[in-house]
Amino acid sequence: MLPKYDCINYDLYDCINYDLVEDLVQEGSFTWGGTAVRVWRGGVEGLDTVFLEPENGMFWVGCIYGKNNDAQRFAFFCGAALQYLKNQAAPGGRGAADIIHCHDWQSAPVAYGDRGGAKTVFTIHNLSYGADLIGRAMQACQVATTVSPTYAREIAGHPSVAAHLNKLYGVLNGIDQDIWDPSEDPCLPLHFSADNVAAGKEAARRALRQKLGLVAADVPIVGCVTRLVAQKGIHLIKHAAWRTLERGGQFVLLGSAPDGRVQGEFNALREQLSRAYPDRAALVFTYDEPLSHLIYAGSDMFLVPSMFEPCGLTQMIAMRYGTIPVVRKTGGLVDTVYDVDHDEDRARLKGMDTNGFSFEGTDFAGMDYALNRALSVWYSDKALWHSLRKRAMTQDWSWNSPALDYVELYYKALKS
Structure with missing residues (x-):
């Protein structure tokens, strides 16, 4: 159940486009909070989805x-959602809900609202926002989850969480392997799997360099696709760009900053890099999903130096494309990236193979330690690098295992 945003999907002409929702129809309306709320229903990737559209315009604002x-906007949505569920539980409705699964602060008020007899599962995606609301939801829910085992341990002492650790479980997120599939990806010049990873990545590398105006050379490409916010370690991203170029590599960044000051810093960085290393770096400040696919496939290394990262999807997507992650040891990055030089035993305990390079700390020395090791392997041990690519591509970061964990937790909530 979602608000019916007016920006749910824009086409190439910036017109509102609901084509991604199958068989979208209005199936009635009700009144809540002094305003009419239209009820729409449709299918999203096969999932029956309800869209609530209040006529007070709270979700007609051009953004989420x-x-x-x-x-105020999301509190209104939560109240309307609870009223909708109450209506459905009444005679003539579709039936009462067994479990309501709420996510983060935006839907936290549902978890502690009047849910009838429904049980609640509540998921924390990022405790940095709306901690008070999250704390109330944690108290009210039957089962709580967060998006990686390590992040569950990292937030265990937070006042919103500490009193409710007996109901908190860390379940690693998965990626949609239908969207992120190099063997079928329409954004790539050559489809590839682990069996032809060398040819596939070489084709992607040529296309990426051509698109971004980088010189063709036998050097590694370090890629980064991220929001440019403090959480993502922006000081380390800047440093890694210079270090990569000093080591003879090429650097590609796709992302933008909501903070104008930070964006200004990266605009200046782009100018400095272009003067010092022409045709060797490309910083693109926009949203461009096809380009992101090409960066995942065409890069040799993928940078995720986050200050904290509840789960992180980009490192898993990168590995799906045979691109080796270079990450800071935090949150879900710990649970998905096993350092080539230091994590053999830890990987073995999880039934995994080592697959990347990681570092601790938040200073430049830590960043250099991981990035320099990755670059050195690329330059000096092509056999190991090729083996790393193949092994990263064959690891399973899908929803298959996490989905089974959630089914078990739903049953736990029902029995509580």
Whole structure:
């Protein structure tokens, strides 16, 4: 169940486009909070989905977040959602809910609202936002989860969580392997799997260099696709760009900053890099999903130096494309990246193979330690590098295992 945003999907002409929702129809309306709320229903990737559209315009604002009244807007949605569920439980409705699964602060009020007899599972995606609401949801829910085992341990002492550790479980997120599939990806010049990873990545590398104006050379490409915010370790991203170029490599960044000051810093960095290393670096400040696919496939290494990272998907996507992650040891990055030089035993305990390079700390020395080792292997041990690519591509980061964990937790909630 979602708000019916007016920006749910835009086409190439910036027109509202609901084509991604199958058989979208309005199936009625009800009144809540002094306004009419239209009820729409359709299918999203095969999942029956309800869209609530209040006529007070709270979700006709051209964006999902970023308004000064976000808390008011999502509180209204939560109240409307609870009213909708109450209506469905009444005679003539579709039936009462068994479990309501709420996510983060935006739907936390549902977890502690009037849910009838429904049980609640509550998932924390990022405790940095709306901690008070999250704390109330943690108290009210039957089962709580967060998006990686390590992040569950990292937040265990937070006041919103500490009193409810007996109901908190860390379940690693998965990636959609239908979207992120190099063997069928329409954004790539050559489809590839672990069996032809060398040819596939070489084709992607040529296309990426041509698109971004980088010189063709037998050097490694370090890629980064991220929001440019403090959480993502922006000081380390800047440093890694210079270090990569000093070591003879090429650097590609796709992302943008919501903070104008930070964006200005990266605009200046782009100018500095272009003067010092022409045709060797490309910083693209926009949203471009086809380009992101090409970066995942065409890069040799993928940078994720986050200060904290509840789960992180980009490192898993990169590995799916045979691109080796270079990450800071935090949150879900710990649970998915096993350092080539230091994590053999830890990987073995999880039934995994080593697959990347990691570092601790938040200073440049730590970043250099991981990135320099990755670059050195690329330059000096092509056999090991090829083996790393193949092994990363064959590891399973899908939803198959996490989905089974959630089914077990739903049953636990029902029995509580």
